[in-house]
Amino acid sequence: xxxxxxxxxxxxxxxxxxxxxxxxxxxxxxxxxxxxxxxxxxxxxxxxxxxxxxxxxxxxxxxxxxxxxxxxxxxxxxxxxxxxxxxxxxxxxxxxxxxxxxxxxxxxxxxxxxxxxxxxxxxxxxxxxxxxxxxxxxxxxxxxxxxxxxxxxxxxxxxxxxxxxxxxxxxxxxxxxxxxxxxxxxxxxxxxxxxxxxxxxxxxxxxxxxxxxxxxxxxxxxxxxxxxxxxxxxxxxxxxxxxxxxxxxxxxxxxxxxxxxxxxxxxxxxxxxxxxxxxxxxxxxxxxxxxxxxxxxxxxxxxxxxxxxxxxxxxxxxxxxxxxxxxxxxxxxxxxxxxxxxxxx
Numbered sequence: 001x002x003x004x005x006x007x008x009x010x011x012x013x014x015x016x017x018x019x020x021x022x023x024x025x026x027x028x029x030x031x032x033x034x035x036x037x038x039x040x041x042x043x044x045x046x047x048x049x050x051x052x053x054x055x056x057x058x059x060x061x062x063x064x065x066x067x068x069x070x071x072x073x074x075x076x077x078x079x080x081x082x083x084x085x086x087x088x089x090x091x092x093x094x095x096x097x098x099x100x101x102x103x104x105x106x107x108x109x110x111x112x113x114x115x116x117x118x119x120x121x122x123x124x125x126x127x128x129x130x131x132x133x134x135x136x137x138x139x140x141x142x143x144x145x146x147x148x149x150x151x152x153x154x155x156x157x158x159x160x161x162x163x164x165x166x167x168x169x170x171x172x173x174x175x176x177x178x179x180x181x182x183x184x185x186x187x188x189x190x191x192x193x194x195x196x197x198x199x200x201x202x203x204x205x206x207x208x209x210x211x212x213x214x215x216x217x218x219x220x221x222x223x224x225x226x227x228x229x230x231x232x233x234x235x236x237x238x239x240x241x242x243x244x245x246x247x248x249x250x251x252x253x254x255x256x257x258x259x260x261x262x263x264x265x266x267x268x269x270x271x272x273x274x275x276x277x278x279x280x281x282x283x284x285x286x287x288x289x290x291x292x293x294x295x296x297x298x299x300x301x302x303x304x305x306x307x308x309x310x311x312x313x314x315x316x317x318x319x320x321x322x323x324x325x326x327x328x329x330x331x332x333x334x335x336x337x338x339x340x341x342x343x344x345x
Contacts, residue, residue, distance in 0.1 A: 053092035060087050060148055064103045069113040070157070077158040077197040079233050084108045084123065085149040090142030097140050109133040110153070118156040123147050158197035166191045167242055168206050171225065172213045175248060179218050182247040182286045183324050189239055192227070196235040204235075209242060221246040249286025251326065256281055259295045261317055261336055265305035272304060275337045279317070282330040289324050297322055302338060313337050 062083040067076065086108070088095065098106055110121060111133065124147045127134055134144050167190055175181065194204060209225045226241045257280040266272050279300055283293065299320040307315055314335045321328060 053096065055092055056089065057092055057095055058087055058089045058145060059095045059098075060085060061098060061106075064107045066107045066109045067112060067155075068109055069111050071112070071116070073160055074157045075160045075197055076155060076234055077199065078154055078156045080153055080155060081150060084147065086147050087145040088142045089145055090140070094140045094142050097137065098142065101137050101140070105135065105137045107135045109135060110155075112155065112157075115155065115157065118154070121153045121155065123150060123153060158199055160195060161198035161201040162193060162195045163201050163204065164191055164193050165204060166206050167227070168208045169225070169242075169244060170208045170211050170228070171244060173217055173221055173246055173248075174213075174215045176216045176218050178251055179248055180251045180286060180326050182249050182289060185244055185246040188243045188245075190242075193238040194232075194235055196232075200233065200235060204232075207237075209244075212244075217248050218250075220248050247286075249288055251284060252287040252290045253282055253284050254290045254293065255330075256283060256293065256295050256298060259298050259300050262299070262301045263338075264301050264303045267304070270304070271341050273339050273341055274302065275339070276333065279336070280330075280332045281319070281328055283321070283325050284327045284329070285325050289322075293322070302336065304338075308338070313339060 062085055065080070065082055065084050067080070070076065088098065090098075108127065110126070111130075112119075127144070127147065131144070136142060167187055169185065169187060171185075173181065192207065194201060194207070208228045210228050212223065212225050214221060214223075222243070222245045224241050224243050227237065227239070229235070229237065229240070258278045259280065260278050261274050261276075263272050263274060281298075283290070285293070300317050301320075302315055302317050315338055316334065317336050319328065319331070
């Protein structure tokens with residue numbers, strides 16, 4: 001290494017005296033002919049990669065399992081693995097291809113043609129005796145070594161059954177103060193068809209949605225929610241989600257006056273009067289609902305046959321209102337007077 005003298009006559013290496021020059025030289029040497037250098041690097045990587053892939057290796061794969069020839073009208077009742085863990089040997093390029101091979105070209109196949117109701121398949125023995133059931137791509141040269149997992153697969157069949165069941169929403173909508181739900185929620189579809197093993201279908205009477213919660217709501221809720229299927233085994237559904245709609249409106253109040261009181265089921269030999277003949281009340285509902293409500297949307301009645309008691313004159317009338325009313329209050333008067341004036345001849 002060359003050394004140079006500093007002003008104080010001390011000997012130091014060149015890179016310590018002129019660090020900037022050294023760094024500049026390094027930078028120039030790095031970026032000079034950079035295209036050629038990158039090309040050489042890529043070529044070296046290709047040669048290395050080709051050499052590596054040309055060697056022989058053993059690798060453990062999770063291979064899809066395909067069940068075929070199930071008797072018509074039957075279905076698998078037990079839960080079985082969808083993949084088999086197994087070891088294959090081959091050149092690196094072939095094993096790499098298997099990693100990305102489509103499911104239809106690389107799989108294990110179990111044939112149930114001779115199975116009536118149930119059977120325990122010893123997996124190693126089955127595929128040793130039926131090597132044609134191990135499907136690999138035609139252009140891949142690999143050798144099947146062994147089954148790692150599982151040792152045995154228990155398959156039990158059952159008859160196929162179908163059933164229509166209601167959907168139960170597991171949904172909580174909390175309105176902001178001053179707002180309210182209007183009408184019942186609309187669920188579509190409100191029921192679904194399930195199919196699967198008959199013994200399992202018998203035990204299912206309904207299906208719930210996944211949990212959904214929304215707080216401080218001021219606008220209508222319209223959301224698609226998946227059905228909760230985590231406890232269902234080998235069950236097919238006609239739908240896997242539903243649409244849930246809940247109308248939300250600002251709350252208002254309105255007074256309805258002069259609602260007539262009707263007397264029902266008066267005997268032919270009786271003449272009945274009611275006092276007063278009209279009542280008023282206040283209602284709480286969504287503001288859009290209130291706009292369209294009038295006195296004829298309410299039915300105030302007294303049923304003589306059901307409610308009349310000898311010696312009693314004051315009664316609380318029955319009031320029927322539209323379903324989208326939140327509450328009714330301030331009924332005036334709260335009681336009406338029923339009088340039998342005379343008996344008819």
